[in-house]
Amino acid sequence: MIGSELLLALLLLVNLGAALVRAAQGPTAADRMLAALLFGSTGVGILVLLAVIQQTPALIDVALTLALLAAISGIAFAQRAWSQAVLGRRRGTASKTEDGDAA
Amino acid sequence: MNAALTFDTLLALLLLWSAWQALSTPKLDRAVIMFIVFGLLLTLVWSRLDAPDIALAEAALGAGLTGTLLLDALAAFGQTGQPAGNTGFVTTIKRFPTILVLLVLLAALLAALSKLPLQAVNLPAMVAQQMPDSGVSHPVTAVLLNFRGYDTLLEVAVLMLALLGILTVGLPVERPLLSRNLLVPILARYAVPLMTLAAIYLLWAGSHRPGGAFQAAAMLAAGVVLLNLAQVQPRWIPGQHWIRQLISAGFLLFLCIAALLLMLNGGLLHYPPDQAGLLILLIESGLTVSLAINLAAFYLLRSDRPEPLPNQEDEP
């Protein structure tokens, strides 16, 4: 019984490895952050499995903490990226008009 | 048991790889994301090492606070997009001695690990022996607040000192976000009460199972950060005296109890066994509030007025 749970945890860890590759390579920043968010939810799964395997119920608390907080850095990242995109667009149009004036 | 070793080895490899990526990936925002991932993997490592207390702290601080602090700083540094290091041939030659010294250091460390002396003292047994007098039934809490309570006292002082340093250095308030996000306030409305509940649970749990003031404070601080991201809670400024008062209150409570015990019992933080549980709960409750505000202030406290929007300056 414990063996099958360990195998499941191992499978999820391999999933994490795949997500890590995507987080490292992902063509856009959003891909990376989504992969990092996937880390949160997969991590919750692994923690719950580890709680059963190691018979430490406290690890379920860790999973709860991670589940509650994993989204926060994603939100911070998204807001930053969004704000930058808007700012970049404004700056972009501003510099274009400047170029137009120069031409 | 073989599967467990495979699990550990794979986890170790992923951890090392994410650490390497955080240092070597060419762009700064990638490095920060890889560091956040590193923190999540580290949470799993602490779980494998049977250290749920540390895993809780790492999960709460890494996911809630360190990540947002780094992303915040990243916005201030701007995306310059320079490579991690000059990879030219000359710099490689210049750096070769350093790398050589580092490799020798690594070899020495690993050699030291290969022939370890036997453990001279059996700390877990000593802790277990003293547990009945500690007032709590969770060993890590007993060590933190009873056997080595002065460490924790000084740690709280260090946190206050760091905040004082940040206040002295002074950080400008960045521009407010350009658009109101509608989704995040809804999430915050559901998540922040749950976080508060979880923090109270963790504080209560600390006396008999993994949990305690630090983890509860980290959880609360993450809640405050989320409120700021939802544009509900504005940045704090040094003029708000309740922040300083609340941060000092927990530390002063701890200090008063320590001084009182010093006068009564002749030992710093030597609790009388009968009242130990109550005193520890009192200290932990005070610390939770103070530490939560202290940790949140690392992210929220700003010393200057916001800078004007750049495009407003540009416009004639």
Added chain:
Amino acid sequence: MSSGLLFAVVGCLLFVMGLGGIILLDHLLRRILAFNLLGSGIFLVLVGLAQRNGRPDPVPQAMVLTGIVVSVAATALALALARRHQAAGGNTGQTDRTSPEERHD
């Protein structure tokens, strides 16, 4: 090999990696990341070595718990210093590695 010893070895590798990062990397933010990796390495060695026979040991766990919170405080202070340094017009180390103000971090 117990998982304690395995992660102590990983801790050593992280320590050396972080030390190398602090010495060799240019950007201040990256040095702060390296400093954190170095700290995590030390924490892993502390707990991993104490638990190499497989039994949990509350004393190093409590020490590391304290250390993690302090390292967050140190990171926050370092980030504030780095940001102020940049706001004051100092470079964050992209081109000139030997400017005198750089020595303060």
